[in-house]
Amino acid sequence: MPELPEVEVVRRGLEPRTVGRIVESVEILDARIIRRQAGGADRLRGALTGTRLTAVARRGKFLWWRLADEDGQDTGEALIGHLGMSGQLRLRDPAPIVALPVATPSEGPAPDPLRHRRLTLHLDDGAAIDLVDQRLFGGLWTSPLAPARDGALAGQGSPDSLLPASAAGIARDLLDPAADLSAIARTIRSRRAGIKSLLLAQDLVSGIGNIYADEALWAARIRFDTPGARLSQRKVLELLRAAREVMERALEVGGTSFDALYVNVEGRSGSNHTDVYARHGTLCSRCGATIVREKYMGRSSHFCPVCQQKR
DNA sequence: CGGGCCCTGGAT
DNA sequence: ATCCAGGGCCCG
Numbered sequence: 001m002p003e004l005p006e007v008e009v010v011r012r013g014l015e016p017r018t019v020g021r022i023v024e025s026v027e028i029l030d031a032r033i034i035r036r037q038a039g040g041a042d043r044l045r046g047a048l049t050g051t052r053l054t055a056v057a058r059r060g061k062f063l064w065w066r067l068a069d070e071d072g073q074d075t076g077e078a079l080i081g082h083l084g085m086s087g088q089l090r091l092r093d094p095a096p097i098v099a100l101p102v103a104t105p106s107e108g109p110a111p112d113p114l115r116h117r118r119l120t121l122h123l124d125d126g127a128a129i130d131l132v133d134q135r136l137f138g139g140l141w142t143s144p145l146a147p148a149r150d151g152a153l154a155g156q157g158s159p160d161s162l163l164p165a166s167a168a169g170i171a172r173d174l175l176d177p178a179a180d181l182s183a184i185a186r187t188i189r190s191r192r193a194g195i196k197s198l199l200l201a202q203d204l205v206s207g208i209g210n211i212y213a214d215e216a217l218w219a220a221r222i223r224f225d226t227p228g229a230r231l232s233q234r235k236v237l238e239l240l241r242a243a244r245e246v247m248e249r250a251l252e253v254g255g256t257s258f259d260a261l262y263v264n265v266e267g268r269s270g271s272n273h274t275d276v277y278a279r280h281g282t283l284c285s286r287c288g289a290t291i292v293r294e295k296y297m298g299r300s301s302h303f304c305p306v307c308q309q310k311r
Numbered sequence: 312c313g314g315g316c317c318c319t320g321g322a323t
Numbered sequence: 324a325t326c327c328a329g330g331g332c333c334c335g
Contacts, residue, residue: 001328001330002330003330032318035317061330061331082330082331083330084317084318084329084330084331085328085329085330086318086319086328086329116319133318134319134320135317135318135319135320135329136317136318136319137317137318137319137329137330137331138330193312197312197313200330202330202331209329209330210328210329210330297312297313297314298313298314298315298329299328300327300329
């Protein structure tokens with residue numbers, strides 16, 4: 001499931017091969033993927049056809065391209081996307097889609113990595129950007145730009161403070177130099193909700209999903225259901241720095257993958273190391289206790305019952 | 312602030 | 324046949 005590090009890996013893969021290119025056509029293979037586009041498929045086609053991609057930026061888990069018209073003028077809109085939990089943006093060279101080698105009958109049919117291709121942007125150099133998404137939680141749509149409130153760069157890779165409206169309610173993430181960790185920590189401490197639900201609140205701090213929330217809480221030795229207000233400023237800062245470190249480390253190794261659902265633009269998986277996530281039943285690497293999985297907020301929470309005590 | 316919804320396909 | 328995975332968004 002793509003969270004901040006995985007989306008950043010994708011952004012970095014897209015940057016050198018898509019910035020400067022013109023979209024020649026938009027191929028929609030499954031209309032259900034364009035749910036979030038105002039005006040629907042026609043509007044998406046109209047906004048992109050003949051339009052140049054001038055930058056690719058990211059805030060939290062949102063990714064967007066800046067757009068310019070034939071004269072090089074900003075269109076005032078971005079092409080923004082979110083991968084949901086199973087979305088992939090894949091770059092395809094000029095060659096047509098090549099099927100994988102045919103499997104022998106005993107092996108059954110070979111899995112086709114593009115089986116769930118929903119939408120393709122064809123670029124002027126013959127390359128293509130495929131949006132592949134098994135569960136259709138992801139999407140790609142246009143959104144008008146407006147200045148970010150604090151005037152700082154809108155996100156990683158952004159040339160200025162202009163932020164797509166669709167990401168206006170998304171807080172800065174922990175890899176953003178303009179993120180104010182002390183302010184985030186103060187807000188967390190003003191809430192009585194469980195700390196994990198606060199870590200996952202994208203309007204408070206963005207980019208963290210279920211995997212990195214569990215990993216950060218383990219690193220900071222905090223139980224998922226501890227009320228934000230029960231934690232000291234120092235402890236919350238420790239947690240935020242832990243979350244940042246876990247995500248930085250994941251970024252260095254190309255993202256975290258638990259299945260074939262997260263891949264970079266070339267279709268390759270990242271690492272799959274975690275300390276607690278999906279490790280229930282195995283031993284805590286810090287104290288040797290057995291890692292537990294518990295339902296919280298309708299999601300699985302993985303934690304060490306000894307290191308992460310109730311407060 | 313919690314719960315339901317959107318979705319599909321692999322596991323049980 | 325049913326459960327489960329879950330980010331974002333909408334609802335009450």
